[in-house]
Amino acid sequence: MRVEHQFDPEYRFVSPALKKAIQKIGDCKELSCLDMPVGNGRNVFYLANHFKNITAVDLNNKFINNIHTDSLKYNLKAGVIKTSILNLEKELPIETASCDFIATIHYFDYSFLSLVIDQMKKGAYFFIETPNCNGGNFFKLPTEQEINNLFKNVAVVFIDKHSCKSNNSPIKNISFKCLLNK
Numbered sequence: 001m002r003v004e005h006q007f008d009p010e011y012r013f014v015s016p017a018l019k020k021a022i023q024k025i026g027d028c029k030e031l032s033c034l035d036m037p038v039g040n041g042r043n044v045f046y047l048a049n050h051f052k053n054i055t056a057v058d059l060n061n062k063f064i065n066n067i068h069t070d071s072l073k074y075n076l077k078a079g080v081i082k083t084s085i086l087n088l089e090k091e092l093p094i095e096t097a098s099c100d101f102i103a104t105i106h107y108f109d110y111s112f113l114s115l116v117i118d119q120m121k122k123g124a125y126f127f128i129e130t131p132n133c134n135g136g137n138f139f140k141l142p143t144e145q146e147i148n149n150l151f152k153n154v155a156v157v158f159i160d161k162h163s164c165k166s167n168n169s170p171i172k173n174i175s176f177k178c179l180l181n182k
């Protein structure tokens, strides 16, 4: 993926399903948000204009540096985006347990998602958009049974599922976008 973030005040690269999730929640201006992993920031500037405060996390320090540079170009209601460089397979940011809305977009790791759901506070929302069925991420995507296990203690506000087609495997992996509420 490209490291350079292109300034886009019309937010054309923002995930449409994320926009739908924010619409469902309604007024977020008193809420806190966590975008992990943030990548090149295509969603974080949109989120920063809806939420009171925002934390962005990624393993890649180049992405995190770009967030700082680009935040000057946007007229952010949230002011400064707090950032953190972390390996999400090894540790979660401290905000996981306190923030009101968490977004995990185009990243899938079963243990990570399970831990986030476990740690997030009651009432918090979790928007998840897995990678799609193409490319090397496909084999990591969950089965229907794994999705059911993952979501057993949360309410599903909406979910959009797509079954990945594979000629040589009887196991059906699922790519999905959803909004959860604990």
Ligand SMILES: C[S@@+](CC[C@H](N)C(=O)[O-])C[C@H]1O[C@@H](n2cnc3c(N)ncnc32)[C@H](O)[C@@H]1O
Pocket: 001, 036, 037, 038, 039, 040, 041, 042, 043, 057, 058, 059, 060, 063, 086, 087, 088, 089, 090, 104, 105, 106, 107
């Ligand atoms: C496909 S990008 C998605 C970024 C962003 N959410 C988006 O939708 O544009 C995946 C991101 O995950 C980050 N990443 C991969 N493994 C990670 C890990 N173990 N801990 C933290 N970030 C990780 C990469 O650096 C990359 O920025």
